[in-house]
Amino acid sequence: MSALLVVEDLRVHFGGRRGTEPVKAVDGVSLTVERGETLGLVGESGSGKSTTGLALLRLLEPTSGSVHLDGTDVRAAGKRELRGLRRRMAMVFQDPYASLNPRRTVGASVAEPLEVHGLHRKDRGGRVRELFSLVGLPEGFVDRHPHELSGGQRQRVGIARALAVEPDLLVLDEPIASLDVSVQAQVLNLLVRLQRELHLTYLFVAHDLAAVQHVSDRVAVMRRGEIVEQGDAAQVYEHPEHPYTQALLAAVPLPDPAAERARRAERRSLADAVDLSEQ
């Protein structure tokens, strides 16, 4: 395997002019994603995990640090180069309802990146239908509007749109967080299948530790802008080293009443050990 994405000492700071302390949303994140693997980036709200994802694609300009995609310096890229890079990495957002234009058909939304990049000029409609069937949507859905689709179907549209440009890397930002449990499973299974079929590389950003474990080869745990622990998924989940990772894992509810009752005591002692307090 070779590294597709290499991020070194990435920082995203907000504000901080006129002597005020900047908000260090991302503060020295380094990570590597190998070709064909899934790196799970987990953290709670405010940990900086989503900001990290946005900064990688320069949908948000990093303050400092370096990002290389397959050897190309993403931060140094000019407009034209950046457009080329955005064919190689695409993003799937949490709320497909907010990320799709309500006035356009979902087929038109999926065709949009093809237009922007001048792809499949001859048979754009055919390519869109192909993408729909790839993500398990009936081809007839191309003429529908977002409000005519369920949440799971809309997220499939979001995935089809991201796949339109045939990227190597997908940054998935909480792709299942706003879906019902049974639909979450459908989308997770779809993502696993697509990765296998299209040899995709994933950066899977999420707060749901069980879902992340389900799809990830390796995981990085973020807290307050920093990665506190990173490693092989099995290793991190079975033998978490950082107390924060331990506290996170102890807080995940298990669908097992007896085990869950037993874990309450464990949870308490860990909460005492790590400062989880808030204002």
Added chain:
Amino acid sequence: MSAPSTSRAAAGQGPAEPVLEVRDLSVTFGTRRGRAPVVVGLDLTVGAGETVAVVGESGSGKSVSMLAVVGLLPTPPAVVEGSVRLAGEEVLGAGAERLREMRGREVGMVFQDPMTSLNPVLTIGRQLTEGLEERLGMGRREARERAAEMLDLVGIREPQRRLDEYPHQFSGGMRQRVMIALGLSLDPKVLIADEPTTALDVTTQAQILDLVQDLQSRLGTAVVWVSHDLGVVAGIADRVLVMYSGEVVEEAGIDALFAAPRHPYTRGLLGALPVLGRARTELATIAGLPPDPLDRPPGCWFRPRCPSRLDDRCASMHPPLHDVAPGHRVRSFYEVSG
């Protein structure tokens, strides 16, 4: 009525009068396309000190039925039928004034988003003392003391100082603690908590779950916990009702439901849940979507998505909710097992 045999709280006691008794509750909304039955014939009994979870996906009718129970559904457009008894007193048809009295005193409520339930321009202290003064007739000083005690009870440090702060000065988890303090401040017999931890981080969620359990054992309050997440309710509920398309499809004691779910929908939900420690297995899915309440299929409403659907009965008859074991009821002609 099935005895709450699995209830830890009820164990060893005689059958007490239920604090909440819902019978054949139906909620219908008038829409442009016709009358949509979103809750259909719900029965729910909650004993003193018991925790009952109502689990379902979006559109299952779980939240709407709870709003009906506390008399907060605007009628019209909603049409509410059946019976809801709080500590023996009928809620449906009670006057607005009486309903206001019952809310808080008989039943407390905690909702998903505390920011929309708290008044942003009043201090936390004022919001807590208002009910204590007006409803319990406390004096100003006594009410403030009691409010501080409530904040302390839900784990908020420096309660005296924080009484003078506004909702925006609290984090999401702390606001939810305030909501719980508010919900419990008039010492209701039952607390209805509708997805109170859904918007919270996992570590905060765990703290809130533990907090509610502690308070419940200390105060003896019954809790109805509404959630889409079976994992969340596993550790706190005595009994679970699983709702699908407006009706209960399975009801069982917590251990029985997880160890031996009988309805194919319940099994589907459990199979669809990614579980910590079980990495990289294909998740079971429930194909398709729940039916439109205006266009439910004939026979069993789950049939189009059911992996069993074995004979003509499923297509022609609506399965009744029937007992399959003591305290365990299932709405299916086929009880999957093993």
